[in-house]
Amino acid sequence: xxxxxxxxxxxxxxxxxxxxxxxxxxxxxxxxxxxxxxxxxxxxxxxxxxxxxxxxxxxxxxxxxxxxxxxxxxxxxxxxxxxxxxxxxxxxxxxxxxxxxxxxxxxxxxxxxxxxxxxxxxxxxxxxxxxxxxxxxxxxxxxxxxxxxxxxxxxxxxxxxxxxxxxxxxxxxxxxxxxxxxxxxxxxxxxxxxxxxxxxxxxxxxxxxxxxxxxxxxxxxxxxxxxxxxxx
Amino acid sequence: xxxxxxxxxxxxxxxxxxxxxxxxxxxxxxxxxxxxxxxxxxxxxxxxxxxxxxxxxxxxxxxxxxxxxxxxxxxxxxxxxxxxxxxxxxxxxxxxxxxxxxxxxxxxxxxxxxxxxxxxxxxxxxxxxxxxxxxxxxxxxxxxxxxxxxxxxxxxxxxxxxxxxxxxxxxxxxxxxxxxxxxxxxxxxxxxxxxxxxxxxxxxxxxxxxxxxxxxx
Ligand SMILES: Nc1ncnc2c1ncn2[C@@H]1O[C@H](COP(=O)(O)OP(=O)(O)OP(=O)(O)O)[C@@H](O)[C@H]1O
Ligand SMILES: [Mg+2]
Numbered sequence: 001x002x003x004x005x006x007x008x009x010x011x012x013x014x015x016x017x018x019x020x021x022x023x024x025x026x027x028x029x030x031x032x033x034x035x036x037x038x039x040x041x042x043x044x045x046x047x048x049x050x051x052x053x054x055x056x057x058x059x060x061x062x063x064x065x066x067x068x069x070x071x072x073x074x075x076x077x078x079x080x081x082x083x084x085x086x087x088x089x090x091x092x093x094x095x096x097x098x099x100x101x102x103x104x105x106x107x108x109x110x111x112x113x114x115x116x117x118x119x120x121x122x123x124x125x126x127x128x129x130x131x132x133x134x135x136x137x138x139x140x141x142x143x144x145x146x147x148x149x150x151x152x153x154x155x156x157x158x159x160x161x162x163x164x165x166x167x168x169x170x171x172x173x174x175x176x177x178x179x180x181x182x183x184x185x186x187x188x189x190x191x192x193x194x195x196x197x198x199x200x201x202x203x204x205x206x207x208x209x210x211x212x213x214x215x216x217x218x219x220x221x222x223x224x225x226x227x228x229x230x231x232x
Numbered sequence: 233x234x235x236x237x238x239x240x241x242x243x244x245x246x247x248x249x250x251x252x253x254x255x256x257x258x259x260x261x262x263x264x265x266x267x268x269x270x271x272x273x274x275x276x277x278x279x280x281x282x283x284x285x286x287x288x289x290x291x292x293x294x295x296x297x298x299x300x301x302x303x304x305x306x307x308x309x310x311x312x313x314x315x316x317x318x319x320x321x322x323x324x325x326x327x328x329x330x331x332x333x334x335x336x337x338x339x340x341x342x343x344x345x346x347x348x349x350x351x352x353x354x355x356x357x358x359x360x361x362x363x364x365x366x367x368x369x370x371x372x373x374x375x376x377x378x379x380x381x382x383x384x385x386x387x388x389x390x391x392x393x394x395x396x397x398x399x400x401x402x403x404x405x406x407x408x409x410x411x412x413x414x415x416x417x418x419x420x421x422x423x424x425x426x427x428x429x430x431x432x433x434x435x436x437x438x439x440x441x442x443x444x445x446x447x448x449x
Contacts, residue, residue: 133320135285137333138310138384147332151323 011205021183022203026210029187032100032174033167036107037115041160044115048156049149051116052123063120069113074106078176081106085177098179103187106173114163122155123148154229158222165218169211234387234420235297235311236260237282242291244277251277252288253444259388260296264414265422266431268449269441275424276317278441279390282422283314295388310337312388317396319377326352326368327361329376333384351379355409371402378409389413391423395430407433 014022050056051063083089085097085105096102126148134144149156171189178185180194188207195204242255251274259265267275281288284304295302295312302308313333322329330348334340339347352358355375360368365376374394381389391410395403407430414421425431431438438449 127320129316129318129320130322132285132316133322134332135309136283136314136316137336137380138306138313139336140306143336147322 007201007205010202011209014202014206015209022206024183025186025188025191025207028100028185029168029189032103032187033107033164035104036111036167037160037164039104039108040111040115040163044112045119045149045156048116048119049123049145051120053145053148063117066113066116066120070117072110072113074110074170074172074174075176077106077109078173081109081173081177097177098181098185100178100185102177103174103185106177107167107170110170110173111163111167114166115159118159118162119152119156122152122159125155126151154225157225158229161218161222161225165215165222168214168218234262234418235295235302236420237388238292238294238296239278239282240292240294242278242281242288242293244274244281244288251444252281255291255444255446257439257446257448259420259422261437262418262420263436264410264434265420265437265439266435267422267424267439267441267446268426268428268431269424271426273441274444275441276392278446279314279392279422279424283312283390284309285314310384311386312390313381313384313386314390315374315377315381315392315394317393319373321365321368321373321376323366324364325362326357326365326376329365330361330379330383333380337384347383347385351383354382354412355379356405371398371405374398374402374406375409378406382413385417386419388420388422391421393424393426395425395427403427403430410434 051059051066081102082097084091085094085102086092087097096105130148130151131144134147139147169189171193174185174187175190175193178187178190180186180190186194188211192204192207192211195201195207237259238257240256242252243250244252251272255274255278267278269275280286282293284293293304295304295308322332327348330351331344334344334347349358349361352361355378357368357372357375357379360372365373368376374397378391378394381391394410395406398406410421410423411434413419423434425434440447440449
């Protein structure tokens with residue numbers, strides 16, 4: 001019991017004296033997950049608009065696929081990206097394995113289905129009258145699409161933030177493709193895994209508390225956005 | 233000379249049930265046309281077709297400038313508008329709702345603001361311009377719909393039941409707005425309503441939708 005309390009004490013001391021190593025780890029986590037999120041949003045939002053607003057063959061299949069992929073196990077994604085990027089793999093020539101870029105790729109694969117599924121729900125949830133109103137006011141089809149996406153903005157933001165929460169907390173995929181190299185690919189979650197393994201609880205606990213705080217912040221923002229979206 | 237609208241032999245059916253069965257009419261006199269007819273007779277359907285929101289199964293809709301047919305493109309769509317019975321407000325401020333039609337036409341800055349403010353003044357919503365449009369009452373929402381249409385200065389304005397869910401006071405306000413628009417802008421206005429006394433008050437030309445056709449009353 002004493003050692004646990006002692007561990008917490010040391011963890012808090014670590015947090016309050018944030019050293020550059022710790023900061024670097026947190027910063028890399030935010031950078032990797034943030035980049036993955038940016039890529040997923042740039043691809044995912046237009047894709048979800050197409051899925052929600054256009055008719056094309058196999059549309060239902062793509063939506064089901066995205067819904068299924070929302071629950072992809074990170075380790076499986078890690079394994080998949082590892083095979084792609086490993087020296088003998090099809091993309092091995094790019095030399096990306098064990099780099100932050102590889103981690104971004106893996107997390108993008110994890111985040112994209114979440115962004116697409118949740119944004120798709122938000123977009124199909126927009127009252128069809130919005131489309132008609134926009135058309136009656138003289139909007140081109142493209143302008144109408146932008147209007148519908150704007151109407152779905154709160155749902156879209158929720159989707160993007162939910163995806164951020166998932167990838168920030170994920171460890172399986174980045175551990176495999178990043179290799180947990182100190183000062184290079186070591187992020188919050190992989191450090192927790194490693195330090196716990198080594199019996200170095202203070203650092204693991206400190207990072208755990210920081211991760212929880214970030215996750216809490218994400219949820220506060222999410223709640224705020226959802227509340228703002230409900231006007232009536 | 234303002235553009236006019238001629239529809240000939242419009243047919244439209246939904247799921248095998250025909251709604252419009254050879255609808256023909258020329259809207260070429262200007263002023264206010266009032267279209268009445270029982271529920272489900274096809275008034276809203278006709279207005280949506282006239283506003284080029286959906287195509288008819290058969291028949292022709294032609295907008296004319298003199299005797300020349302105007303090409304059916306975005307340009308034409310931007311010279312007229314339809315205010316839907318449920319309006320369809322955007323989740324943003326009253327001001328931005330009214331500015332919408334101008335923004336998509338590339339009208340910005342002072343000119344845009346001026347026209348939006350004028351339209352809001354006209355319908356008595358100037359004091360609510362920063363409020364979220366979704367929080368307006370039904371009467372105010374209808375007025376917003378009209379302001380949004382007015383701002384784009386349409387040559388032909390279709391109003392589908394502009395006072396259906398509105399109290400007597402707001403009905404009077406809306407009727408006055410419509411009469412003022414006719415006087416000031418000389419636009420052609422087509423209104424549907426179930427209120428016969430309203431039809432009397434507003435209409436220069438009375439039309440009845442019956443058996444899928446337009447009859448002049
Ligand atoms: N998109 C649609 N899909 C299927 N049926 C439709 C559609 N739009 C209209 N209808 C049908 O067409 C008929 C005419 O509808 P419409 O709304 O034009 O009537 P209306 O004269 O405007 O009636 P009201 O006075 O109640 O507004 C109705 O039977 C309606 O159910
Ligand atoms: Mg109707």
